[in-house]
Amino acid sequence: MSRMTPFSSPLLLGFDAMEKTLERLAKSGDGYPPYNIERLRGADGTTEKLRITLAVAGFAESDLEVSTEENQLVVRGRQTDDCEREFLHRGIAARQFQRFFVLAEGMRVIGAELKNGLLSIDLDRPEAERLVRKINISVKD
Numbered sequence: 672m673s674r675m676t677p678f679s680s681p682l683l684l685g686f687d688a689m690e691k692t693l694e695r696l697a698k699s700g701d702g703y704p705p706y707n708i709e710r711l712r713g714a715d716g717t718t719e720k721l722r723i724t725l726a727v728a729g730f731a732e733s734d735l736e737v738s739t740e741e742n743q744l745v746v747r748g749r750q751t752d753d754c755e756r757e758f759l760h761r762g763i764a765a766r767q768f769q770r771f772f773v774l775a776e777g778m779r780v781i782g783a784e785l786k787n788g789l790l791s792i793d794l795d796r797p798e799a800e801r802l803v804r805k806i807n808i809s810v811k812d
Contacts, residue, residue, distance in 0.1 A: 721794045728788035744772040
């Protein structure tokens with residue numbers, strides 16, 4: 672039995688990667704760490720940036736990695752257990768995480784900052800040039 676996908680129309684060409692990305696997003700159900708995404712307006716009121724803020728309490732700068740891989744922003748956190756400490760109760764586990772954000776074409780990461788247990792990542796999208804290109808048609812007899 673064949674399954675229909677949103678991108679199965681013959682008019683949508685080259686969207687295979689987008690379809691795979693949507694399937695991967697649907698499967699990622701872990702909500703850790705929690706995050707916010709906010710829109711920041713520039714001083715002129717027209718330019719805008721996005722800020723992703725992740726709650727990463729307990730993670731040091733050396734425990735975190737922010738990278739871009741193809742069209743994705745990837746945030747990884749890795750904590751190690753401190754074997755020298757003896758816990759009477761352990762309610763805060765040393766935990767690893769990997770959070771993906773799919774970036775639209777042209778999005779770029781400006782920078783990242785860790786402050787008070789919150790990791791903020793700023794992104795922007797420069798205005799793209801509007802390209803119109805005429806395609807010559809060759810005639811063969």
